[in-house]
Amino acid sequence: MGIRFILMVNKQGQTRLAQYYEYLTLEERRALEGEIVRKCLARTEQQCSFVEHRNYKIVYRRYASLFFLVGVDNDENELAILEFIHLLVETMDRHFGNVCELDIMFHLEKAHFMLEEMVMNGCIVETSKSNILTPIQLMEKA
């Protein structure tokens, strides 16, 4: 399945976006997010951008105050996921223009729409920025 969840969490550990590709209850999500964020926040910049957690591998990347965390299966290419995160940020940046945390907060649904275009069933299905953004722009105009 590949990607199991995508989280955006800020430095204070507050969730800014959460998308799960398998069903977890509210409590499970809450617990998982807490544990993961605690783990990742404790790490230094020099350390790997990968952390094992339970049966997930977390690939994370920090942009300004916002952490992007992607939970993947064990046989996923971690470096590629790391770059997938960057692709996501670049795509958001193209859409919002100098994207910041507040953009995502104000346009939560749009951030989700972009993810919907990029990832389906936990697989990366689209990596062309124009393909990702076209439907969203069309919808905005409509």
Added chain:
Amino acid sequence: MEQLKTIGRELAMGSQGGFGQSKEFLDLVKSIGETRSKAEEDRIVLHEIETLKRRITDPDIPKRKMKEYIIRLVYIEMLGHDASFGYIHAVKMTHDDSLLLKRTGYLAVTLFLNEDHDLIILIVNTIQKDLRSDNYLVVCAALNAVCRLINEETIPAVLPQVVELLGHSKEAVRKKAIMALHRFYQKSSSVSHLVPNFRKKLCDNDPGVMGATLCPLFDLITIDANSYKDLVVSFVTILKQVAERRLPKSYDYHQMPAPFIQIRLLKILALLGGGDKQASEKMYTVVSDIFRKCDSSSNIGNAVLYECICCVSSIYPNPKLLETAAEVISKFLKSGSHNLKYMGIDALGRLIKISPDIAEQHQLAVIDCLEDPDDTLKRKTFELLYKMTKSSNVEVIVDRMIDYMISINDSHYKTYIASRCVELAEQFAPSNHWFIQTMNKVFEYAGDLVNVKVAHNLMRLIAEGFGEEDDAADSQLRSSAVESYLRIIGEPKLPSLFLQVICWVLGEYGTADGKYSASYITGKLCDVAEAYSDDETVKAYAVTAFMKVYASEIAAGRKVDMLHECQSLVEELSASHSTDLQQRAYELQAVISLDKHAVENILPSDASCEDIEVDKNLLLLDNYVQQSLENGAQPYIPESEHSGLSNISNFRSQDQHEASIHGLRFEAYELPKPPVPPRIHAASLEPSTELVPVSEPSYSRDTHQVETAASISDMGSSELKLRLDGVQKKWGRPVYSSSSPSTSNSTTPNTVNGVTQVDGAVNVNSKTRSTRDSRKPQVEISPEKQKLAASLFGGSSQIDKRATSANHKVTKAGIHAPEKAQAPKAAVVSNQVTVEKTNHQPSPDLLDLGEPTVASTTPSVDPFKQLEGLLDPTQISVTANHGAVGTTESPDIIGLYGNASASGQSSSSEISLTTNRDDVNFTVGLVDATVSTAHAGTTLPTQFPKGLNPRDSLEKDALVRHMGVTPSSQNPNLFRDLLG
């Protein structure tokens, strides 16, 4: 200009919520964004829940407003609170005609509900309708929902339409239809007839559809590679085209052509080429092409390179490719980036299966990773060590693993690494003694986490010996086990499973070699039972152990003197709530009152390995049954044949049966019939002992059962039985196989390697080296590392010789100390130097805001410069600051440091920045003025309440965008460019 635009945009957001969002929504988001604690956030969300509960039921909410409410519900759930009161409204929104509202509705529903939720049924109809829509965006929205909400039962409702959509004229629809089918395939076997569609869509002329199709194909090939061998050529061709940049430019990522598609194709090829020479040969060219083309200076290039290595190590080996792979790995390992080291270690673990020698040249790098404080890297390295364990290095590796296991708290990983230790120890144990010591450690520190089977294996090992006809060695092993357990037993808080092993071993062999008296052993056991009085299993093991010790005493013709404390323990247990403990206690009392002959029959000494024949059909009773039948007894009716009301005397099962039918039963039970038929006794063995006359033979059977329950039994509770199945005889005598020359063999390559590394690294860093050399402690580690390297990577028999030649080696090393020790030291030093160097200078593409800063920081300065001449002083000081931080760095890092580590910088820079803030405020005020005039016509002024000053937000924004500084008020992080 871009800057101005965003400022304007945020201003607009500040005024009317931006893009039609309300002021209220803005306030909510802002207040959430500015909270400093979880408690504060919870308070806001709870208040929000109350508000929405009141408002959302209002019958005439404008649609726009409803959409906003739905997003607010999403917020509530995202922040960990229940928003189920609003689910139905999200469902309703999917029915809306407006695309934006519909898609928002679908999004909310997919976020809220799992596929088995009751409300889904209300959406299926809408989905069906939307799949037929003329607007392809509506179809796409519906397909997104299909992928999340359709479960096995509802698949048929949409399947025909989805299949039809595979031929849709819009590529976006085809792509999503493929993924919907992929989802169906994951959920249900009923769509397997549609699998050919995936093959067909691989040839779609849109690269997006093709790329998506690789996902289901990957899954299919993972399950059954053989059915897809015919596609090898297609995949190779596609990969070739991708690598040759035949795909649209928009798929490029950081100058790499469609890297994510390349990676998936390489994964597929790895599966198809596994163990298939013919298929693999078709891949060699394209893989080596990609190896050549990949840019190893970017992250994505390395990601593809890593995938190439995975592919190469999985397909039929090709020497040339393996060589290239090894080169890439060594580049990864030598890199200063932890991420690349991690990938390198992982890749090494893959390649080592094919070329086992490759690890040796990287030994120092591996050891560095092993000793790195970063847990992720450490664990990956353990993974590698696990793969390269052999009997010559098992001791070092397992010792390291155990040390690490003791040091961590994460029980998930502790369990994992404990099982790894056990596995390695079982496979490669050089000696039995070592094995027992190792297992003791594992049990002592992770006993609650290891599988019960492991304990049973250990008991079995001690009981069976080592499959050789060497009784002396076996009994020596047992004595050493007993001794070690007697030593450990006093430790506080041992895990239950370990105590069970200890009790069992002490019971079986505690007095076997005559070294310890029965009273000593039983005394120890008694202590255990008392210290762990909550643990019934341990107590049960202890009592049974008593019984065995006493039985062997009786059998040896000695008089049993039960210790007073044992006596009281047994008495206490005979009144225990646990019937099992009670039974054991009574049996113990019964056994010790028997004579020598009987005891020998019941509990023969050291018979735990004897097979116990279980006469399942109870043939021995045939005569008896025959007699009874002849005497007019009723024939036995198997339980399955009589209904719940039959008058079977097995009241227990009847009771259960009745209970299951009627619930409570209020009438009195019939009196149990006299326990005549012994077969019934056999059927309901355990709890009915009191009803059974305790005649000698049956008793002996019972006690036997108890005894075996603790060791090997087919009958007792499954938890307690020793599992013999599936246990291979993995161990044996130590394999001191190869001869002494390899000792020298293993040490020379080290030094040689060290020297070569010095050649490479020291030349480059000769300047820094002199300063590093003075650092004594780091240098001193190296001989240790050297030794570790030797023991890990050394020739196959290195360890075997260690015991005898240790001194010899030391002296040898002593003699050669000057040059020999120097060289490897230097190598280590140079290694560290590179690490440190790169720490200062993160490679531009790694971790964070690398390259993009190049693009965005420069423009972020320019427009303002043009715009506000007044800003100059700040500007200068800021750039000066940057300069101070990053003078020695390459230009693109300046931005990074200016932004990311502003707070971490020296306080002086902080001060200079804050003092400059006034100027900025001033200039920002100017901008504000201009912008507000631009918006003059709108209702700007009235829309700002006291708290939310546009000036504030602008000021904050400008400040932040400008300098990446943290003003003390509110939460400026919200405004920081993620890529800036």
